[in-house]
Amino acid sequence: MLWAMIGGGAFVSALLILYATANSVMAAAFAAAIVTAGTLMIVFRRLYPPADVQAGGIDWSLTREAADNDGAAIAITDRAGRLVCANNLYGEWFQGFATPPSLPIGQGGVTQLTAAGREAWRDGLGSVDLIEANGARLAARVIRSGRAEDHLLWRFTRHRTLDLRAEARRLIEGDGGDRLGEAGIMVALVGGEGRVRTANRAFIVRAAGRPDAAIEGRDFVTMLTSDREGVLRFAEEGPKGNPLRLMQMPLEAGMIESPTLIFLIDDDAAQPERFAGKSGTGRHLQTLLSMLPLGLALTDRDGRFLFINEAFARAATIEPGTMPVYPGDLVVREDKAAVADTVRRFGTGQQALSGDIAVRLRANPEEPVALTIAGARGLGEAAVLLSLKDTSEESKLKRQAEQATKMQAVGQLAGGVAHDFNNILTAIIGHCDLMLMRHAPGDSDYDDIQQIRSNSNRAASLTRQLLAFSRQQTLRPQILQLPDVISEVSNLLKRLLGETVVLEVSHGRDLGAVRADPGQLEQVIVNLAVNARDAMQGRGGGTVTIQTFAVPASEVRQMGSELLPIVDYTALSISDTGSGIPPEILPKIFEPFFTTKEVGKGTGLGLSTVYGIVKQSGGFIFADSKPGEGTRFTIYLPVHHVDPAVETVKPTKLKQGELWGSGTILLVEDEDMVRAVAERALTRHGYTVLTASNGEDALEVLNSGAAIDMLISDVVMPTMDGPTMVRIARKTWPDLPILFMSGYAEEQLRKSIDLDRVAFLPKPFSVQQLAEAARSVMEAK
Structure with a gap:
């Protein structure tokens, strides 16, 4: 198009010159000059194109992509394969800021990383499940990025593995190994050098001929023999020994000299050579997988489940009576492709030994778990062995430890603040008392001093709340009966609850005496009753029920609680007919400064104070609630057995004189x-x-x-x-x-x-x- 315009312009210009001068030579020369000038402009433009303003600016999409990878080693390369930038963690893991994929990860790792880079240029994303760098096990992810998609983002993260050594040794050497032997299963842990590290008694008897033989350190291969048909037998039993079927599971993914867990079972003629269809396994192997405490499952080469033991179903939260078809059915949508691809590679033999990936289960997508995958050989249709560890209890304990640490830190802070505040209040209250000695009722300053003293006492009660929450308050315990405490505070409760709330009180029989501070116990009852009243305000009123009852040790044993020691208790329960507490809020109600009330109507210290008083008194408090059905708080105080030989004398209060x-x-x-x-x-x-x-x-x-x-x-x-x-x-x-x-x-x-x-x-x-x-x-x- 551009050449046509230049030619047309030169032709028209030549005609005009020829018409004006009637000189054909001059017209031809002028046309040639125009063509030459246009040609030079085109060549110059192609040699020196205009700078792309956007290309020279900051590529924010690439910057964001790098910034979102906290805790990962990141490097960026351009289209020519040059290292553009890298973060500090990348420099620590790969000394000298080597350019990927040429990293110190071995020839196999470089090959996998190179293939991932090509895949990223082609499809936008590539990954490597496991590589080793300077003794560390890493996973790599390569992303094509940038506004012009002319850069590669290399992201390296630590590879999470499931260490099975301790579990395997505990299983083999403990009662589990004996139970496996009783089921006809022989198991041994073999090191990467090929020597036996430990074995169960059934294996020792068959391999060494006697149960007390020293088997640790012996070469595992020399303990077996095979005939022309490849049938395995123990060398100790000779050619007439029972044929054996062997299954091995490496304990460390990607390690050539990994310790291996080896299972041996008798391969008699009655046992089928292959799994009985897609839904069953051989009898002995089913028994083996069912008894192991590890979550194990088997799939065929197409990735369909053949068998799942109870530990695996429990860890994956599989409902009883249901059987997922593929492993990808257990994980969230984002992890389905990675799981399916990894199972396929292990099933077809493309991946050696074993590996593990971090996945998020559909039943609990917030917490990733480690899924270990290993290739299974010689098991008929079974091609892949999956292992899943149930980490729910560990996560629960971790959350409880974090909560306990937080509560302890806040308690220490509250105790320190209360200590300093108590010194100030001591001086204020003391000076007020000294001034009152010089002012009689009716003096102009008497009421002001009394007001200062009253406010100081209110502040002192606040410090007692802080100390109660942190379990650092000074209690003055007495031997008392709970009905007596409730009787003392019942009149106050009726005034606090109002006319729309009905107070019902009932006491059980044979209540044992408890040892507690009556004043603090009254505060517990008042706080719980006021909370019950507030929970029923939106319903126009309701009923607050206070009950006392005896809980003997036999009932505590039947309750099966892990928190309550098996002793006699006198229990106090306060229940309401309010709106209840939502399940997601119930675990947080005893936390300090946590409140669901409007701003200015709750400090969040009420229930935490109750909890501190009860725990410091040696008791326990539990909350049960269902939305729409009300809430019930139950306090268990251990029965105090009074020695009749000891006479308790109440201290008499001294008069002013x-x-x-x-x-x-x-x-x-x-x-x-x-x-x-x-x-x-x-x-x-x-x-x-x-x-x-x-x-x-x-x-x-x-x-x-x-x-x-x-x-x-x-x-x-x-x-x-x-x-x-x-x-x-x-x-x-x-x-x-x-x-x-x-x-x-x-x-x-x-x-x-x-x-x-x-x-x-x-x-x-x-x-x-x-x-x-x-x-x-x-x-x-």
Whole structure:
């Protein structure tokens, strides 16, 4: 087209020149010049085409393709096979940033990688299931990418394998090996060098002639013999021994010297030479595969299942009575092609030994599992052996461990925050008490001080919630009956539940006494009842049922619970007729700060606090719920057997006039505000108070010769803590009364305290509580 335009233009121009000048030579020369100039322009354009603006820009599609492969070694090559870029992990796995496919992976690996590259140029995608590089086992995936599709993206990931060594040795050497022998199955584990590593008793007796023979380390091949027809027999039994059928399963995919699990069964004339059709296997082999604890299945050369044992069906979540046709029927759609192709290659003998691939099962697509595939020879129609490991229990334990770690970390944080907050509240409450001593009711400041003190007590209850959640609160357990606790709190519950909610209470017979903190137990009942009320608000009301009943050890044994120790329990259940809890939320309800309530209507600490109180009291709590049918919380508290010879005396509360005392007290506290308020409180109650800010200063005061009648000390202090200071002081003053105070729970500090004849006062405390504790310790001298 372009040449025609140039020629036409030259011809028209020549005619115009000829008409104007009547000179044919000039017209011909002008036409020739136009043709020459056009030719030069065409040649120049072809030699130097215009730059493609898009080709010179950043190829974002290629960049995204590389960025989406976290944890993989990535390299990009262009059409000429040159390495364009690679990530750091690629440089670590292939030193020197070698250009794929010429990598240090052996000639076989280079050949497979080259074929995958050609397949990617042709079809857009190529892959290699297993290659070895510097002792690591890798899988490769090659993708044609880029805006002009003129680059290859090479992605290398670690190959996940199923290690069967421990399982095989445990099976052979344990009771499983004996049961296999009783079924007529002889099994041996043979190393890559061809020597026996272990075998079951049936194999040892047949191969060595006696059960106590030392067989480990012997050459496996020399223990067998074959005749002209290729029939295998034990060399020990000679030519008249029973014919044997052998099946082997390598334990490491792609390894030439892999340990191999070898099974031998008697090949008598009654056993068919081939599998009995597509749906059955030989009797002995069926018995073998059914008894193994590993998930095993067999397919024919076309990839159709011949046999599946129970372990495989359980791991693949195959429903009883159903039989999938192909292995691809068990996996998600994205993995069907990979599974079918791998089974076909092993079935036709294209792939040697065995290999494994990571697949996602249709029954559980979130968690990949390892599917091991090996070629089966000499088994008639069976051509491929599949192995699938059930990892559901391992995944469950992993999630539980992660949850426990998270709860422990949050608990430590909550305990630390509560400790510091308790010091602040101790100072606020103490100063309020001191101010109230100077202001009588009716004074202008009296109500304001009471309001500050009331809000401080509310904040103290919040810290108790944090400590309860982290199981670090100070409990004051008593021997009590659950009906008595419920009776004390029932009036409060009726007011909290409102008029639309009916409260029903029933108690069982023969209830055993429990040992718990009544105040904390009341908090548990109130929290659960309020949650039940909120669950029924959308239904216009309902019924909350509180029940107590005895659960003897015999019933606990019948329950078969793995969590409940087999002892006698007194149980408390609180149920409602609300909307219930969805199954996906039920496992999370005891987690801290988890709530389904609207913003501002729930902190997420209610049920976590309940859980902490119950567990710290030595009990257990379970939740059962069905959507639309309500929720039931059941608390199991172990029965406390009271010794009749021990008489329990309830402490009597001292009156204000009985709190005055005398004597010298050494007060040790690192927090200035707490030390100041405690000093003023003790001084106002008649004591002489000496103070120290740490353990070293306190020991100096004791060694100064001052007559100290009692030592009050914080537990956790910098440089030297309270228990260490007391141990040193007790060497010189063994009868010195000790009162420890701390924002941490007494139960958490008992291991570090570990001292006799010491009292404990939890923070925050009021002036009266400090005076009562000091008076009690002084009177007990």
